[in-house]
Amino acid sequence: MSTYAQKKGFGATVWDYLTTVDHKKIAILYLIAGGLFFLIGGLEAVFIRIQLAVPNNDFVSAGAFNEIITMHGTTMIFLAAMPLLFAFMNAVMPLQIGARDVAFPFVNALGFWLFFFGGIFLNLSWFLGGAPDAGWTSYASLAIHSKGHGVDFYVLGLQISGFGTLMGGINFLVTIINMRAPGMTYMRMPLFTWSTFVASAMILFAFPPLTVGLTLMMFDRLFGANFFEVAMGGNTIIWEHLFWVFGHPEVYILILPAFGIFSEIFSTFSRKRLFGYSSMVFATVLIGFLGFMVWAHHMFTTGLGPVANAIFAVATMAIGVPTGIKIFNWLFTMWGGSVKFTTPMYYAFGFIPSFVCGGVTGVMVATAAADYQYHDTYFVVAHFHYVIVGGVVLALLAGTHYWWPKMFGTMLNETLGKITFWLFFIGFHLTFFIQHFLGLWGMPRRVFTFLPGQGFDAANMVSSVGAAFMSAGVILLLLNIVVTQVKNVKVGNDPWEDGRTLEWAIPSPPPFYNFKQLPLVRGLDALWLEKMEGKKGMTPAEPLGDIHMPNASFIPFMISLGLFIAAFGAMYHVNDKPWAIPVLILGLAVTFGSMLVRSLKDDHGFHIHKEELQDEKGAEA
């Protein structure tokens, strides 16, 4: 008998999750933590829209408004969108390549706990003297003069969670390069795996500049350095460059996996091979490459000069080409397909026009000369919400419905799902479409209120009503989740019946070793191929044998906890608190001590024996 099927008490379950190195459980942790931060960020968005619903509103003060918009942006990008994508990458990517595990299970757990403690640290700012208020971009010219510890929370919190993301990225890269099942060549990998691969490579090269930027900011604010102090020879533009050298690739890190999710959904529910698979792969890689060449389009009005602006403008527009290739490939995938209108497919349908809108305004703001008009207006707010919400968030919601059965073994209610879609979709366009016009009419970004009679009143009210619809959609999704989990109707391997890729070849949720025998992959859409030849499942590529698995560990939690403690010491040392430096040292000692224990203690993992596997029911390869 294996132990995983036995019923566990609450404490044992908590301990299990605190120490787990299983990528599927880490995925659930990412989903829960990312979902929690998504709700917090959403609540902040609702506060913004309440404040701006009517002119001269005093729902929140100007200072609190700055904190709310900063935390909304920071939370949504770093603590909601990224971890929710990581949830799906963890849950699905290893299954899609036919792997039993990720390359670095321990590092994977460490990545999660670093992100989690970083996120908690950042959000504690609300209770410890005020949140960061210099915008999610935290430009140095504002940030170094921000009073209190808000910006310190931003700097230290993002630093900790950024380490986690970097480790996650390296783990995914090595997993995809080294651990593919027999026959799973690069050009047979599902698009979601491809986009995970490219996004991880981007994480590897985009996060270090952020690390450096945050370090410089930390040194300036907490340790008396002068990187951004102009009177001491400093230069605040350095922050802008470092931030956007990270920040622009970051938006592609978010959108590429979203494209990957939709590619899976289009192909599955059109019951047709993805149109132009190789051009999709090429477009993904090209977007990943070009994503590093366009950061200065965020800085057109900084004054880099016409040559720099022109080069970055053209490079930016060039990204429209591979993105266009993708849009047409999705349309042609549906063309002639036998389309099934499931909830994920609703989101996929809604995504195309929404994202194209965001793409069109993207080319508009990429036009450097015109950008002087759009800059810092609601037009830009509308643009990036069309690509992030219309692209990434729709993909996350679609992915939640699509892979829920694989992650939890239950199927979300389709009717509620479709109502959720309509509420969210209508609410989204209601909120953000009008903001294009608000921007063109001259309403600036980041203002906490506006005067009546400037022509902004009705449009802002419309936008706020849209936010209410979106909120209703999210609440309905939560309700759907609760209802589904309470009913707890278990589903089989392939609940959508049209699964094409390897994750649908194994039970839902999969056993902790994923594949009893590694599958033999004979082509793109490996499972579909077998189904079309009348087979029930995959052909095993190996005889039944012992399986090597990693041991659970509490060390990832401890390493992250140490940095969390150290961050408080670093932050309060500027207030001349006597305990600050000892706390800093204690925290670092916990972190490095835990790393030392990890290094000194051998961890060979364990083997599941062949005999135990033979007893296991329903876990065919």
Place this chain on the structure above:
Amino acid sequence: MQAEEKLTYETWPASPEKSTLEAKNKFLGFWLFLGGETVLFASLFATYLSLKDKVPDSTHHLAKDIFSVPLTLVATMLLLTSSLTSVYAMYHMKNFAFKKMMIWLGITVLLGFGFLGLEIYEFNHYVHEYGHTFTSSAFASAFYTLVGFHGAHVCFGLGWILALMIRNYKRGLNLYNAPKFYVASLYWHFIDVVWVFIFTVVYLMGMVG
């Protein structure tokens, strides 16, 4: 091959650093990590270059006033030699010669400590001779951050190699710890490469003004 296997000189594989799946993963993952580290140092170099000689007023010393060739040249020689000795250590690791590997690693560590000692002396010298402190100017902040980041890497690398040496002192080589020694030496080479750039960009280019 399994990590727990007992091996002899005859059965020891040609590339013990990548003969198990765990080792292969470690090997590749560490190379990728070094790719990220490269971007990290590139960002620090860019910051340093844009803030070089940016001081609040003319009483502050500039790069050409404070750097001296002999001191940094000796430091460079120590670190470059330590990279060579770590190559010897890995050569012996691949030949299953544990004792020889430990001796060369020991020499590597000693040279590393020599370098670190010189760097501490150097920083101390700048602070007391020239008033060139971390907080005195943007130039100084950028200098200490770039060179200090490298110094911290040296420090971490020394601790790492020492921990590996002490942990495996009694049990010799196996396929579980061979990849660990190997990636530690990779890290050490990387530190060395970064220093070559620091020596060129910060010190040599600094002295010509």
